[in-house]
Amino acid sequence: MSDISPRDKNAPRDIDTPAIVKREANVDIPNSKKLFIKTYGCQMNVYDSERMADVLAPVGYAAVDTPDEADLVVLNTCHIREKAAEKVYSELGRIRKMKEAKAGRGEGDMTVAVAGCVAQAEGEEIMRRAPVVDMVLGPQTYHKLPEMIARVSRAQGEVLETDFDTQEKFDELPTTRDPKGFSAFLTVQEGCDKFCTFCVVPYTRGAEVSRPVEQIVAEARDLAKKGVREITLIGQNVNAYHADAPDGSGKTWGLGALIRHVAKIGGIDRIRFTTSHPRDMDEDLIKTLGDEEKLMPYFHLPIQAGSDKILRAMNRGHSYAEYRDLIGRIREARPDIALSGDFIVGFPGETDLDFEQTLKCVDEIVYGSSFSFKYSVRPGTPGAGLPRQVPEDVKSERLKILQDRLYAQQFAFNQSLVGKTLPVLVEGTGREDGQLFGRSPYLQGTHFMGAENLIGQIVPVQITSAGKNSLIGDLA
Ligand code: 5AD
Ligand code: SF4
Secondary structure, rough: OOOOOOOOOOOOEEOOOEEEEEEOOOOOOOOOEEEEEEEEEOOOHHHHHHHHHHHHHOOOOOOOOOOOOOOOOEEEOOOOOOHHHHOOOOOOHHHHHHHHHHHHHOOOOOOEEEEHHHHHHHHHOOOOOOOOOOOOOOOOOOOHHHHHHHHHOOOOOOEEEOOOOOOHHHHHHOOOOOOOEEEEEOOOOOOOOOOOOOOHHHHHHHOOOEEEEHHHHHHHHHHHOOOEEEEEEEOOOHHHHEEEEOOOOOOOEEHHEEEEEEHOOOOOEEEEEOOHHHHHHHHHHHHHHHHHHOOOEEEEEOEEOOOOOHHHOOOOOOOOHHHHHHHHHHHHHOOOEEEEEEEEEOOOOHHHHHHHHHHEEEHHHHOEEEEEEOOOOOOOOOHOOOOOOOOOHHHHHHHHHHHHHHHHHHHHHHOOOOOOEEEEEEEEOOOOOOEEEOOOOOEEEEEEEEEEEEEHEEHHHHHHEOOEEEEEEEEE
């Protein structure tokens, strides 16, 4: 699983940059109520927020940009690191003031819901610490939102739903969507059975569950019909995907077969998938990376640390040499691929020597982009109880050294694209007059001058300059 970076809604994004799901007011719905959703964390949460908006639209909720006048405020939260979880409580303090002000203006009640992984992990505590909260709902319960709102409005008190039936959620959520642009996330798998010793996900999202092929294809077709050109198949362990083949043959499909199937849908020109685990990379998926032209040449494969001792303590289930060999095979299959990774510094027991192994890994693998974090103790995970926790100042020092190296690689990779012509999916206008903004195959934001009728198209752009996070070019 991975967070999403500020540079892009498709790539892992930093949790500090909440994404806001917006929807134009729907004039067809009488008595329409205002919905504000604030999203923290990973791409799964971005997807879930869109799905919450989808299930609430038929019962009269239209999304707005700010919470002040909202009838329903949903915070879709992230529990991955301590800071992420703490933000929820400070946001709830602000929401409480807005709720009081709204009532003071005689504009009626504001229902406040906390969703996502903090809700799953700390439901009861949220209710206790923040009485402003009317509803707490875990990630597998969003299909029940309308019913829960009805329960709250019938003044039945607070509502807490933290069931763990992922399959039921998949079956209940509609496969029709209201996409926001030309690139969309599509959940194919949820949950994690890997139990890395630092991570809360197996506890907050539950066991690995794959969605049936038919549901995924129906949703992808609906997105294509509505103009979406690029789909990112997402899951906490997306390459653990396995489901019955839709032809009734009794065979099981992995992610490779699913990708090849989705690639046949007319209108879908680009496919991505994230986040993968090294242990679940099979030959079929590597071959698909090599053969499937619609798959973008950008691949996120976290390693977390370069030292075998730390990888073992993290319960990652592979050594550094196995990861390096895997990357070798992926590069053989798809030589133009750019790699991205996740790293954690300061896991308990990490010595200077262990950290140097992480630096050696970065030097050997060479990443086009990356996400790196200081280890954050998560209560209830095995890592929290380990001896030899690393002091905060050592973690900070190591993170700085690691990031300097990773960012230098990212900048060098972007520079290597100068002079090349890349296909760019145009997502909208840029900041300057006449400027367009889109995504390269490697996910960098790309700016160039062009007419607005190109929005939604994939156009060739010759890259003229490159920074650490973005590219500038000319329409070729
Ligand atoms: N502390 C720091 N980083 C973490 N991640 C997951 N759990 C923790 C933690 N306790 C990072 C991993 C993962 C990414 C989504 O977040 O690198 O791949
Ligand atoms: Fe967390 Fe590890 Fe599962 Fe990824 S594979 S979600 S890091 S437990």
